[in-house]
Amino acid sequence: MAQKVLMKGNEAIGEAAIRSGCQCFFGYPITPQTEVSAYMSKKMPKIGRVFLQAESEVAAINMVYGAAGTGVRCMTSSSSPGISLKAEGVSYIAGAELPCVIINIVRGGPGLGSIQPAQSDYFQATKGLGHGDYNMPVYAPSSIQEMVDIIQEAFDVADEYRTPVMVMGDGMLGQMMEPVEFKEREGRKLKEKTWAANGLGDRTEHNVINSLYLQPEALERHNNKLQKKYALIKEREVQYEIYNVDSECDLIMVSYGTTSRICKNVINAAKAKGIKLGLIRPITLWPFPTEAFEKTINLTKHGYISVEMSAGQMVEDVKLAVSGRAPVEFYGRTGGMVPTPEEILNKVMEIVGGEK
Numbered sequence: 001m002a003q004k005v006l007m008k009g010n011e012a013i014g015e016a017a018i019r020s021g022c023q024c025f026f027g028y029p030i031t032p033q034t035e036v037s038a039y040m041s042k043k044m045p046k047i048g049r050v051f052l053q054a055e056s057e058v059a060a061i062n063m064v065y066g067a068a069g070t071g072v073r074c075m076t077s078s079s080s081p082g083i084s085l086k087a088e089g090v091s092y093i094a095g096a097e098l099p100c101v102i103i104n105i106v107r108g109g110p111g112l113g114s115i116q117p118a119q120s121d122y123f124q125a126t127k128g129l130g131h132g133d134y135n136m137p138v139y140a141p142s143s144i145q146e147m148v149d150i151i152q153e154a155f156d157v158a159d160e161y162r163t164p165v166m167v168m169g170d171g172m173l174g175q176m177m178e179p180v181e182f183k184e185r186e187g188r189k190l191k192e193k194t195w196a197a198n199g200l201g202d203r204t205e206h207n208v209i210n211s212l213y214l215q216p217e218a219l220e221r222h223n224n225k226l227q228k229k230y231a232l233i234k235e236r237e238v239q240y241e242i243y244n245v246d247s248e249c250d251l252i253m254v255s256y257g258t259t260s261r262i263c264k265n266v267i268n269a270a271k272a273k274g275i276k277l278g279l280i281r282p283i284t285l286w287p288f289p290t291e292a293f294e295k296t297i298n299l300t301k302h303g304y305i306s307v308e309m310s311a312g313q314m315v316e317d318v319k320l321a322v323s324g325r326a327p328v329e330f331y332g333r334t335g336g337m338v339p340t341p342e343e344i345l346n347k348v349m350e351i352v353g354g355e356k
Contacts, residue, residue, distance in 0.1 A: 004179040014039035016151035024050040024074040026063040032171035033105035061089030068098035069209040071196030077103035091130030095211030099158035105174035108336030116336025117171035122313035240289035245278035252278040293321040303327035
């Protein structure tokens with residue numbers, strides 16, 4: 001067994017990316033993810049890889065486009081306002097079918113907002129980060145260990161499907177420290193990148209990286225191809241945890257990331273009051289784990305409650321998954337405020353009844 005080391009979340013992201021074969025990192029500092037860039041700036045040049053602090057977030061994502069087009073593994077990281085600036089470039093990357101990993105350590109918004117943790121980028125990440133009909137896989141780890149494990153998965157998924165992949169944490173996950181183990185693991189068996197613009201080699205024709213289709217018929221064919229790919233990702237790549245739903249529950253909470261850790265404490269506190277709670281924890285926010293609701297719809301007396309560090313975003317996907325078959329409630333804090341177990345439990349008892 002590998003030895004565990006105590007690391008800050010942002011630095012663990014950098015180390016996991018390096019161990020996953022990331023060859024190029026392009027970024028721009030913004031709190032609360034700046035340590036990702038700082039870590040990569042120290043480590044990457046020492047092992048013959050590329051670190052470049054771009055002049056802006058817009059420049060950084062376009063550098064990712066260029067590097068990804070040559071077939072090398074590359075990554076960028078930012079926090080909420082910086083991700084907004086990258087949105088156009090991410091759409092280009094999706095349109096050109098280029099693999100890359102994007103880290104978003106979410107902070108409170110809108111606007112410059114605050115540097116405190118939030119989950120208010122859910123819509124931005126899952127409903128298409130930019131223009132056009134596209135999606136990208138979005139992972140939401142709940143611990144630094146899970147984040148480290150997911151980075152390898154993210155690079156593999158990006159390469160397998162030729163798509164940008166986002167790993168989305170919040171400011172708390174980026175800044176906290178936990179013991180982590182960097183496990184030796186086999187990656188997926190991936191095809192050779194015969195599409196890459198990395199020299200003519202044995203080919204007779206140059207590969208061209210492009211997302212421009214001036215003929216509407218050609219663009220529609222390309223979009224249909226992308227939609228088939230997204231359908232395949234939905235079929236194969238959904239990840240979630242169902243916790244404490246071995247029998248009927250009074251209520252099932254739905255939460256992701258660090259908020260789900262708070263919800264697990266709420267489950268223990270509710271048990272002392274004779275209330276049984278369960279939890280659905282999406283690990284992939286896109287594709288959303290609709291099947292988790294199919295498995296639990298008959299195991300909840302009072303339906304579901306979506307618990308988020310937002311004004312209510314994931315709750316819309318929960319309602320779509322439940323499709324009117326059970327009540328769906330919401331509890332959230334916004335602006336960088338973190339919900340406490342006591343607050344959540346009080347909301348639960350309003351719904352199911354019980355002694356406060």
